[in-house]
Amino acid sequence: MQNNHLIELRDIEKIYKVGTIEVPALRGITMLVRPNEYLAIMGPSGSGKSTLMNLIGCLDTPTKGTYTLAGEDVSRLSDNRLAEIRNRRIGFVFQTFNLLPRANALHNVELPLVYAGKPIGIRRQKAREALAAVGLADRTHHRPNELSGGQRQRVAIARALINNPSLILADEPTGNLDSVTGEEIMAVLDEIHRQGNTIILVTHEEYIARKAKRIVRLLDGLIEKDDYVS
Amino acid sequence: MFRFIVEILEGLRIAFRALRANKVRSVLTTLGIIIGVTTVILMTCIILGLNKSVAGQFAFLGSNTVYVNKFEWFSHNWREMMKRPDITLEHMRRIEEESELAVAVSPWAETQRTVGFRERKLSRVDVGGTNENYILTNPARPEIGRFITAADVQHNRHVCVLGYEVAQRLFPQQNPLGQRIKIGSIPFRVVGVQERIGKLLGQSMDNYVMVPIGTFMKEFGRHHWMSIIVKASGPQEVENLVYELRGILRRARHLGPLEPDDFGVNQQSSLMNAFLRIMGGVYLGGFLIAVISLVVGGIGIMNIMLVSVTERTQEVGLRKALGAKRWMIGWQFLIESAVLCSIGGVLGVGFAFLGAKGVNGFLPTTMPPWVVGFGVIFAAVVGLFFGIYPAMKAARLRPIEALRYE
Ligand SMILES: Nc1ncnc2c1ncn2[C@@H]1O[C@H](COP(=O)(O)OP(=O)(O)O)[C@@H](O)[C@H]1O
Ligand SMILES: [Mg+2]
Numbered sequence: 001m002q003n004n005h006l007i008e009l010r011d012i013e014k015i016y017k018v019g020t021i022e023v024p025a026l027r028g029i030t031m032l033v034r035p036n037e038y039l040a041i042m043g044p045s046g047s048g049k050s051t052l053m054n055l056i057g058c059l060d061t062p063t064k065g066t067y068t069l070a071g072e073d074v075s076r077l078s079d080n081r082l083a084e085i086r087n088r089r090i091g092f093v094f095q096t097f098n099l100l101p102r103a104n105a106l107h108n109v110e111l112p113l114v115y116a117g118k119p120i121g122i123r124r125q126k127a128r129e130a131l132a133a134v135g136l137a138d139r140t141h142h143r144p145n146e147l148s149g150g151q152r153q154r155v156a157i158a159r160a161l162i163n164n165p166s167l168i169l170a171d172e173p174t175g176n177l178d179s180v181t182g183e184e185i186m187a188v189l190d191e192i193h194r195q196g197n198t199i200i201l202v203t204h205e206e207y208i209a210r211k212a213k214r215i216v217r218l219l220d221g222l223i224e225k226d227d228y229v230s
Numbered sequence: 231m232f233r234f235i236v237e238i239l240e241g242l243r244i245a246f247r248a249l250r251a252n253k254v255r256s257v258l259t260t261l262g263i264i265i266g267v268t269t270v271i272l273m274t275c276i277i278l279g280l281n282k283s284v285a286g287q288f289a290f291l292g293s294n295t296v297y298v299n300k301f302e303w304f305s306h307n308w309r310e311m312m313k314r315p316d317i318t319l320e321h322m323r324r325i326e327e328e329s330e331l332a333v334a335v336s337p338w339a340e341t342q343r344t345v346g347f348r349e350r351k352l353s354r355v356d357v358g359g360t361n362e363n364y365i366l367t368n369p370a371r372p373e374i375g376r377f378i379t380a381a382d383v384q385h386n387r388h389v390c391v392l393g394y395e396v397a398q399r400l401f402p403q404q405n406p407l408g409q410r411i412k413i414g415s416i417p418f419r420v421v422g423v424q425e426r427i428g429k430l431l432g433q434s435m436d437n438y439v440m441v442p443i444g445t446f447m448k449e450f451g452r453h454h455w456m457s458i459i460v461k462a463s464g465p466q467e468v469e470n471l472v473y474e475l476r477g478i479l480r481r482a483r484h485l486g487p488l489e490p491d492d493f494g495v496n497q498q499s500s501l502m503n504a505f506l507r508i509m510g511g512v513y514l515g516g517f518l519i520a521v522i523s524l525v526v527g528g529i530g531i532m533n534i535m536l537v538s539v540t541e542r543t544q545e546v547g548l549r550k551a552l553g554a555k556r557w558m559i560g561w562q563f564l565i566e567s568a569v570l571c572s573i574g575g576v577l578g579v580g581f582a583f584l585g586a587k588g589v590n591g592f593l594p595t596t597m598p599p600w601v602v603g604f605g606v607i608f609a610a611v612v613g614l615f616f617g618i619y620p621a622m623k624a625a626r627l628r629p630i631e632a633l634r635y636e
Contacts, residue, residue: 083555
């Protein structure tokens with residue numbers, strides 16, 4: 001019955017403990033995502049967007065509830081198992097790009113393949129292809145500080161795509177970019193979506209969210225609205 | 231397995247990249263390791279060198295030889311021993327008469343004097359008194375001229391045989407044979423020059439002159455430290471010879487059965503043993519210094535690796551987000567620590583090499599290739615050990631916290 005869902009979140013709660021104080025960041029989230037959906041998560045600051053993304057991205061585990069990713073219950077897995085799943089299934093795009101500053105674009109892009117245990121020849125070749133796919137074929141040996149913000153985010157997108165993940169997660173991917181560059185990046189994501197990828201992105205900007213096909217609005221750790229964009 | 235190799239290569243690449251970014255800091259933190267490895271290697275080189283040269287040098291004392299002295303070598307009970315009677319030529323005569331195992335017997339008395347030829351003077355030269363049998367008891371050969379003869383001894387002639395170095399320094403141009411030199415203020419005629427022996431523990435063994443024993447006693451006093459050198463027919467006879475000599479000496483001294491020896495019968499092997507004991511002490515000292523500096527160095531490495539982990543929390547978070555497992559992250563920092571220390575090890579070996587060259591003037595050293603490998607690997611092991619804690623710390627970082635870290 002759940003087979004046609006890529007993501008199944010059921011009654012997800014996440015409580016952070018800060019000293020003795022418990023901070024409830026998510027208070028019961030149920031959400032289903034099909035393959036090749038393009039979903040934007042919106043909401044005011046502190047509403048739990050990043051927390052939700054971290055859970056979906058298997059960077060963290062929920063305090064309560066179950067999370068099934070591609071048919072596999074991942075809500076109670078060990079550190080190392082989660083690492084494997086992230087490596088195989090999820091591509092991350094961060095607001096601050098998070099590239100290794102001392103490594104060139106090629107090396108940054110091939111990183112997930114390193115942790116997949118792929119030999120260097122295959123890594124290099126795939127990384128070149130992925131960079132070419134985001135329009136950076138001529139920037140393979142540039143370091144992050146030799147690239148513009150938009151180019152850096154493209155490198156990050158190439159990195160997210162390289163291991164053929166089931167899911168691309170982008171937490172405010174345009175947050176550190178000017179609007180023109182932001183549009184460019186959104187165009188790249190659009191293209192990726194058209195090729196059949198599933199994308200979940202977090203954004204503050206209504207016009208960015210409009211690019212998605214579905215918008216989930218969070219408020220105080222709960223889903224306030226979940227609409228398909230017409 | 232294949233995957234493991236990929237990981238090792240990747241770890242090395244990351245380590246070198248990180249170390250290149252912090253060159254100065256990297257070298258500074260390895261200082262302790264450098265000192266430790268330098269000490270270990272230098273000590274090893276000196277000890278290997280000493281052992282090699284000393285084994286050869288002691289042979290010159292003669293392996294089948296026994297020394298009858300006033301004291302046991304390396305005994306420490308000085309007050310008791312100062313009361314002992316001297317060894318005299320009379321004892322030597324008794325040994326010559328009574329011993330059946332002795333192949334050759336020679337006396338040896340020794341002092342230091344200034345030796346001069348015309349205006350040239352050498353101070354503190356060892357002056358030895360002996361007889362013609364010395365070339366039988368000791369492997370001493372004349373290079374030119376002849377050794378002291380029975381006639382020289384019988385007539386208390388003022389003739390002398392020069393050690394190689396004395397000959398070189400007193401007679402840089404001329405032939406020393408037949409020349410008159412002064413030992414102290416007494417004139418002697420040079421009849422021979424001995425073969426070169428070389429150095430022992432950095433001291434020249436060729437800085438001596440030898441004169442007939444009777445002449446020695448007449449001119450330089452009845453010396454208190456006279457000893458008798460007795461040669462056995464072979465190594466297996468040495469123990470028996472010692473036993474026999476003790477009997478002869480005890481009879482000569484009229485010692486009762488319960489009285490202890492009041493003389494020493496010493497063997498070359500006891501000198502070697504004492505040397506080894508001293509070297510053991512030297513080695514232990516060097517070893518302690520090395521261990522201390524390696525521990526201090528290792529803690530320095532641990533410290534800098536902890537700093538490195540903190541500085542690179544975001545990097546660790548990112549790598550984990552992209553699928554790095556705990557051991558992969560830990561491995562990365564372990565390799566970095568080992569590489570850092572190996573660099574210290576390489577530098578340490580380099581300094582030890584220079585140091586070995588430096589001390590070679592007064593201490594013999596050898597540096598076999600395995601010592602180089604040993605130094606570097608040892609440093610790497612220290613790095614691995616002190617890298618464990620920082621590596622574990624890095625490996626346990628939780629990805630979300632690491633990514634949030636500013
Ligand atoms: N690691 C954390 N430890 C403690 N509290 C946290 C942590 N991460 C987030 N929070 C809290 O959880 C709530 C939701 O945070 P977050 O998911 O970052 O919201 P958003 O991304 O929508 O701004 C906030 O109140 C925040 O302070
Ligand atoms: Mg956020």
